[in-house]
Amino acid sequence: xxxxxxxxxxxxxxxxxxxxxxxxxxxxxxxxxxxxxxxxxxxxxxxxxxxxxxxxxxxxxxxxxxxxxxxxxxxxxxxxxxxxxxxxxxxxxxxxxxxxxxxxxxxxxxxxxxxxxxxxxxxxxxxxxxxxxxxxxxxxxxxxxxxxxxxxxxxxxxxxxxxxxxxxxxxxxxxxxxxxxxxxxxxxxxxxxxxxxxxxxxxxxxxxxxxxxxxxxxxxxxxxxxxxxxxxxxxxxxxxxxxxxxxxxxxxxxxxxxxxxxxxxxxxxxxxxxxxxxxxxxxxxxxxxxxxxxxxxxxxxxxxxxx
Amino acid sequence: xxxxxxxxxxxxxxxxxxxxxxxxxxxxxxxxxxxxxxxxxxxxxxxxxxxxxxxxxxxxxxxxxxxxxxxxxxxxxxxxxxxxxxxxxxxxxxxxxxxxxxxxxxxxxxxxxxxxxxxxxxxxxxxxxxxxxxxxxxxxxxxxxxxxxxxxxxxxxxxxxxxxxxxxxxxxxxxxxxxxxxxxxxxxxxxxxxxxxxxxxxxxxxxxxxxxxxxxxxxxxxxxxxxxxxxxxxxxxxxxxxxxxxxxxxxxxxxxxxxxxxxxxxxxxxxxxxxxxxxxxxxxxxxxxxxxxxxxxxxxxxxxxxxxxxxxxxxxxxxxxxxxxxxxxxxxxxxxxxxxxxxxxxxxxxxxxxxxxxxxxxxxxxxxxxxxxxxxxxxxxxxxxxxxxxxxxxxxxxxxxxxxxxxxxxxxxxxxxxxxxxxxxxxxxxxxxxxxxxxxxxxx
Numbered sequence: 001x002x003x004x005x006x007x008x009x010x011x012x013x014x015x016x017x018x019x020x021x022x023x024x025x026x027x028x029x030x031x032x033x034x035x036x037x038x039x040x041x042x043x044x045x046x047x048x049x050x051x052x053x054x055x056x057x058x059x060x061x062x063x064x065x066x067x068x069x070x071x072x073x074x075x076x077x078x079x080x081x082x083x084x085x086x087x088x089x090x091x092x093x094x095x096x097x098x099x100x101x102x103x104x105x106x107x108x109x110x111x112x113x114x115x116x117x118x119x120x121x122x123x124x125x126x127x128x129x130x131x132x133x134x135x136x137x138x139x140x141x142x143x144x145x146x147x148x149x150x151x152x153x154x155x156x157x158x159x160x161x162x163x164x165x166x167x168x169x170x171x172x173x174x175x176x177x178x179x180x181x182x183x184x185x186x187x188x189x190x191x192x193x194x195x196x197x198x199x200x201x202x203x204x205x206x207x208x209x210x211x212x213x214x215x216x217x218x219x220x221x222x223x224x225x226x227x228x229x230x231x232x233x234x235x236x237x238x239x240x241x242x243x244x245x246x247x248x249x250x251x252x253x254x255x256x257x258x259x260x261x262x263x264x265x266x267x268x269x270x271x272x273x274x275x276x277x278x279x280x281x282x283x284x285x286x287x288x289x290x291x292x293x294x295x296x297x298x299x300x301x302x303x304x305x306x307x
Numbered sequence: 308x309x310x311x312x313x314x315x316x317x318x319x320x321x322x323x324x325x326x327x328x329x330x331x332x333x334x335x336x337x338x339x340x341x342x343x344x345x346x347x348x349x350x351x352x353x354x355x356x357x358x359x360x361x362x363x364x365x366x367x368x369x370x371x372x373x374x375x376x377x378x379x380x381x382x383x384x385x386x387x388x389x390x391x392x393x394x395x396x397x398x399x400x401x402x403x404x405x406x407x408x409x410x411x412x413x414x415x416x417x418x419x420x421x422x423x424x425x426x427x428x429x430x431x432x433x434x435x436x437x438x439x440x441x442x443x444x445x446x447x448x449x450x451x452x453x454x455x456x457x458x459x460x461x462x463x464x465x466x467x468x469x470x471x472x473x474x475x476x477x478x479x480x481x482x483x484x485x486x487x488x489x490x491x492x493x494x495x496x497x498x499x500x501x502x503x504x505x506x507x508x509x510x511x512x513x514x515x516x517x518x519x520x521x522x523x524x525x526x527x528x529x530x531x532x533x534x535x536x537x538x539x540x541x542x543x544x545x546x547x548x549x550x551x552x553x554x555x556x557x558x559x560x561x562x563x564x565x566x567x568x569x570x571x572x573x574x575x576x577x578x579x580x581x582x583x584x585x586x587x588x589x590x591x592x593x594x595x596x597x598x599x600x601x602x603x604x605x606x607x608x609x610x611x612x613x614x615x616x617x618x619x620x621x622x623x624x625x626x627x628x629x630x631x632x633x634x635x636x637x638x639x640x641x642x643x644x645x646x647x648x649x650x651x652x653x654x655x656x657x658x659x660x661x662x663x664x665x666x667x668x669x670x671x672x673x674x675x676x677x678x679x680x681x682x683x684x685x686x687x688x689x690x691x692x693x694x695x696x697x698x699x700x701x702x703x704x705x706x707x708x709x710x711x712x713x714x715x716x717x718x719x720x721x722x723x724x725x726x727x728x729x730x731x732x733x734x735x736x737x738x739x740x741x742x743x744x745x746x747x748x749x750x751x
Contacts, residue, residue: 056719057400059422142567143586144577160570161509163733249510250569251733252726266393268722269418271400 044282050275057269068272072264078277080252081260082284088171088256089235095175096182096231097224103179104186105216118187125180133244136173160246163253170242170254174235182227189223190216225296229289236285257281350380351406351645351652354395357385358576360598360673361462367669372660379652381407387574389511396718399424406645407653411714412449412458412638418717420452425640429455431654441662443678445702446636449710458638459657463595463675464702465634467517470596471589471614472582475502479588483614487525487554487621494563497588503565505558506587508573512725513713515732517591520632520712522551525621529630529707536715538750543742547625552731552738554621559732569733576603583607591618593633594698597691598674615694617701631705634714636678671695676702723748 054064072078107118124132139146140159147155160166197215206214239258242248248255248263255263257277265274355365362385373380384405386394391409398404399419408425410416419425432439438459439447446460471483479500484490490504497504508514523531527547534542558564565587571577576599581587583604590596597615601608620628639661641653660666667677667685674691676682676698683699686692702708713721727744730736736744 055400056418056422057396058418058424137570140570141577142570143565143581158567158570161567163735166570246570247510247572249729249733251730251735253733263722263726266397267718269396269718 047275047278050271051273051279053272053275055271057266057271061271064272068270068276071270072273072276072280075273077252077255077260078280081255081257081277084167084252084254085236085256085258085284087167088174088238088254089232091167092171092174092178092235093228093231095171096179097228099175099179100182100227101186101217101220101224103183105190105212107183107187108190118183121183122180124177127177129177129240130244132173132177133241136169137245140169161250163250166246166250166254170245173241173245174238177241178231178234182231185227186220186223189220193219222296225292229292232288232292233285236281236288257284350382351649351656352382352384353407353409354384354386354391354405355409356391357387358599359602360595360675364462364666364669364673364675368660368666371663371665372656375659376652376655379655381652381656389574402644404642404644406642406649407656408640408642410458410638410640411634411711412460412636413710413714414717414721415714416450416458416638416640417452419640420455420457424643425457426643426650427455427457428459428641432456435658438658438662441679443636443680443702445708446678449635449714450638458640459661460636460678461639461657461661462637462678463634463670464636464678464698464708465594465675466631466698466701466705466708467521467591467593467618467633468596468615468698468701469589469591469618470582470600471616472585472587473612473614475585475588476614483616484589484619486619487522487624489619490563491558491561493588494558494561498562502585503581503587504563504589505565506578506581506590507564507568508571508575508578509564509569509729509732510571511573512729513711514573514578514592515728516712516725517593517632518555519551519728520709521591521618522554522621523548524626524630524632524707524709525618525628526551526554526624526626528626529709532709532712532715535745535749540749541746542749543745548742549738552741555731556734556738559734564732569729579603583612595675597694601674601691615697627706629701629705630707630709631701632709633711635702635708635710717751719751720748 050061051068052063052065053061054067055061103121107114107121137160138144141148142156142158142161145156145159147153147157157165159169193216197219198211201211201215237258238256239262242254242256242259243262246254248259258281261274261277261281264270264277353369356362365385366383369381369383395404395408395410396415399408399422404424408419416425442460443464446464447456450456450458450460469484475497476483479496479502481493481496482489484493494504520532527545527550531542531545531547534545565571565578565581571581578590578592579596579599580603582590583600597608597613600613604612607613617628617631620626639653639657641650645653662679667679667682670677671682671685671689671691674694676695683696686695686699689695709715713725716724724745727736727741731738731741
């Protein structure tokens, strides 16, 4: 495996700041840095500033100290929104990850029919969330939906009007939409595992299942961390799909944090508290991605060390 | 419109609001709209609600005005109800609102007024008494904030009625309810035949609210909500409110509403479809529903399938059964940030097209009662005459015509109201919790 190792070693060469190659590298980050500052940092600071004000969306913005924060932190809707957010996040991770790994491994083999299937599986990712939500909403309508159309009474559940079922439907649709993307990541990762490892294990008498658990899964460790981070951060900001599908309902059963923010800011015209929720959203997202990075081990160690 | 769309100023405007512009274009705009301040050239823009029955009448009015005033056009964008409400609020906050601000008056208008976003029209109405005289006097209440008029009432008056499907009632062999007790008696009879007693688009929330408005009025009269509106502390603690909320949950427990009502939206008119397809027997809805059912329900309305009546009294209730809730009118305000030129265009629109002879005709054709005095003389010749006469009389004879709660209250209080109504219908809050939650936002 030494043929693959050198790039990792070469990068550890000390970079000199303020001149030579190091200075050139900083130059190159400038456009990205500018864009990030303009569209990431500045609005973020704006939201932070807004969270210490009172603004009803149409009038003047007035500073109000910690009022918005105490309102939000005392609001019983906040723990509920956090719970819904983590529930959808956790369950959709549990559904998506095994499915994506298995599909990714399956599609990694170079066979023509698998290439065709990969294209087919990929289609949901190409559709917009709003379109998906509208379609599912029509299909799941208890009176005019698919159950009625096909004459299958068991499909005629109150899918979006029952609190438990509605959460389940959201998780199902999110998974349906994003499994293709994560499958693609895993497919790429599996293809980058050196075939010699499988050849060696074959000589040792390992079967397919043993190969999967002893070679494929351990080798996918960092991919799992990457894909999980994307899933977790993605479901934290999940908004469009839920908004179109259930508008947070029935009652507040699917009202995740992003929806709570929208509701507070744009429906109840309380921009201060909504900004506080937005800041909480950012903090939770940062915390989670850091946690995942820790769980995944040190990011700088080579994936193929000891192979 | 194309040359204007290509002008540099417009392209710059598009660049700034590219996202918003793309979203608008997808929502059926009749052409690129100059945003206020960027429109210029005597162009006033107008955003309003899409879909039947109102959109054709609105388009007709704009076309008449633009044809009569080739130099001073009004451009338009039509959005769905909920999308419109969000968009107009956001754009006003961002200083990007249209010249003509369409709304329902009441609490939202009040918040615009307090923020100095709309023009005071009191003096204009004094100078143009002829305009004022053409409109229903009752419609000015929701346009008035602290004794000053900030909006022009226009379009239609819309009470909330109880509709029923005549064929379904015949099939089951029952009569329309004359009291709350009758309603409860009818529920098991329809359920036994696998027909939903009431259609309801509960995800929209204001649909559920109509039930509370009517039930509270019939049990306690209009005074309870008047006290809430006046900001009196603990005004929701009236025992009649608990009584009314308990009645609603009783009806839910008895399966009075269609299966899955909390996932049905009114914007898609799925609730109306339940009624005209006979999947549901009855529906409480605004008078605008008639036009929707006529347009989308095939021969249902034409073949006299639709019954309608005032919401029945509650046994032992104090409210006058003639009392009405709903929209005493629709309202157009002028953006305070618009240019003098644009404001002139808007006022010309108010004093000409909105009260011309064609305007009531367009609304009558759409199955609505125009807010213009004496328009009942035009009903006889209309195939919808009977319904229109009923709505006209209901509106005129109502002892009290109260504005819908979510429109009368401030957006903050209205959101808490709608949220708690959704939870009440989902049984996530008890009547007592509902009262406590609502008391907490009185006057906010």
